[in-house]
Amino acid sequence: TPESSSTGAPVQHNAELFERAKHSIPGGVNSPVRAYGSVGGTPRFLVEARGAYVTDVDGNEYVDLVASWGPAILGHARPEVVRAVQEAAARGLSFGATTPSETELAELIRERMTAESADGVLAPVEKVRLVSTGTEATMTAIRLARGFTGRDLLIKFSGHYHGHSDGLLAEAGSGLATLAMPGSAGVPAPIAAQTLVLPYNDLDAVRTAFATHGDRIAAVIVESAACNMGVVPPEPGYNAALTEIVHEAGALLIVDEVLTGFRVGSAGYWGASLADGPAYMPDLFTFGKVVGGGMPLAALGGRAEVMDYLAPLGPVYQAGTLSGNPVAVAAGLATLRLADLDVYATLDAVSARLQSAVSQALAAEGVAHTIQRAGNLFSVLFSDTPATNYAQVQAQDAFRYPPFFHAMLEAGVSLPPSVFEAWFVTAAHDDVALERIIDALPAAAKAAAA
Numbered sequence: 001t002p003e004s005s006s007t008g009a010p011v012q013h014n015a016e017l018f019e020r021a022k023h024s025i026p027g028g029v030n031s032p033v034r035a036y037g038s039v040g041g042t043p044r045f046l047v048e049a050r051g052a053y054v055t056d057v058d059g060n061e062y063v064d065l066v067a068s069w070g071p072a073i074l075g076h077a078r079p080e081v082v083r084a085v086q087e088a089a090a091r092g093l094s095f096g097a098t099t100p101s102e103t104e105l106a107e108l109i110r111e112r113m114t115a116e117s118a119d120g121v122l123a124p125v126e127k128v129r130l131v132s133t134g135t136e137a138t139m140t141a142i143r144l145a146r147g148f149t150g151r152d153l154l155i156k157f158s159g160h161y162h163g164h165s166d167g168l169l170a171e172a173g174s175g176l177a178t179l180a181m182p183g184s185a186g187v188p189a190p191i192a193a194q195t196l197v198l199p200y201n202d203l204d205a206v207r208t209a210f211a212t213h214g215d216r217i218a219a220v221i222v223e224s225a226a227c228n229m230g231v232v233p234p235e236p237g238y239n240a241a242l243t244e245i246v247h248e249a250g251a252l253l254i255v256d257e258v259l260t261g262f263r264v265g266s267a268g269y270w271g272a273s274l275a276d277g278p279a280y281m282p283d284l285f286t287f288g289k290v291v292g293g294g295m296p297l298a299a300l301g302g303r304a305e306v307m308d309y310l311a312p313l314g315p316v317y318q319a320g321t322l323s324g325n326p327v328a329v330a331a332g333l334a335t336l337r338l339a340d341l342d343v344y345a346t347l348d349a350v351s352a353r354l355q356s357a358v359s360q361a362l363a364a365e366g367v368a369h370t371i372q373r374a375g376n377l378f379s380v381l382f383s384d385t386p387a388t389n390y391a392q393v394q395a396q397d398a399f400r401y402p403p404f405f406h407a408m409l410e411a412g413v414s415l416p417p418s419v420f421e422a423w424f425v426t427a428a429h430d431d432v433a434l435e436r437i438i439d440a441l442p443a444a445a446k447a448a449a450a
């Protein structure tokens, strides 16, 4: 793999730092995909992120298409957000007590999760609880669904990632897809046995599971649009049909919008999907990433009747020293307030331009590919045939991605270091940033073709 920077200088400090990190941190990283395991080479140690760019310890600047895996919807270090964080920090980093701003954020989330449908205005998020990570949000939503229904089984879909709690690591996407791990060691078999894993976009599989285990299934958890095995959107009407099956059986539907929420549209993928599809009302949603504006903050929200099962009102326990942390809430509030309809229009336009440039470059080199998209999120599948499930995603020519990735990196563009991740654009990707990406594509496509 190439080991030179965008300026042609050797990747010196990055390599030294990686060796040093590996002595004190397992694999040198605090989250597995950062280790570049599936693309090879040396991870870049970042020291600054601003607008559409990140800078590594050697002073190399890259146009960034990772966006911290989603949160940086406005671009990195947007001055208004940074100011809000600084002002909140100056008033105290953490109180471990109720604050006025956490109610403002809960109200804003409720307001944003309102959408017009053929059935009138839908507002499925009546109450919100703030937590610190997406993992906590999904873990709590599942405990809540079990507490509410008095049932134990959970259905998840193959290739969907919902964080790293025990019951959710079976056939999960993201880092597990990247490392080709079917699950994780350390999950007790009785816990794993509470999760049924089904193929995505296959309603008959869901019907069969409910026919067999119906009265034992507490919930189905689904990514609003799957984005952790690369992007695999739900087939038209899939989420609505799923809701119907789940509700008929007295179970709850948890729609995971940790990645898509407030990124693909003002009311997440759920809101966007109502524009041209049937109405549906999930019981619970999970949010993360954008909702914290780059700080550790996530949330779950949904029907008041269900949410009120949480302590202190109800019997389902959940808590957190840093839940609703005032500095994180300030970042989330500032980010959501700035993410207006113009921002979403910009994200859509940037994404569309990039998708067509990538496709053109790959086509010019005769590389079989499909651009898989869900709103402004997209990824490149190295196959002519679009994928609708995990098995199809795994059958692609994944070996083409590492040389493509490294050619882009060498030209100063930072892509997700795995073919199983979405590409994230920001509203700060202006013409200059886009042209740098587009200029880098022909050589990368050539590398992918080799």
Ligand code: PLP
Binding pocket: 069, 132, 133, 134, 135, 136, 138, 161, 162, 163, 164, 174, 223, 228, 256, 257, 258, 259, 260, 288, 289, 298
């Ligand atoms: N759910 C989805 C859909 C995600 O994409 C992620 C993270 O990528 C999570 C849950 C877990 O969130 P976190 O990494 O904040 O724990």
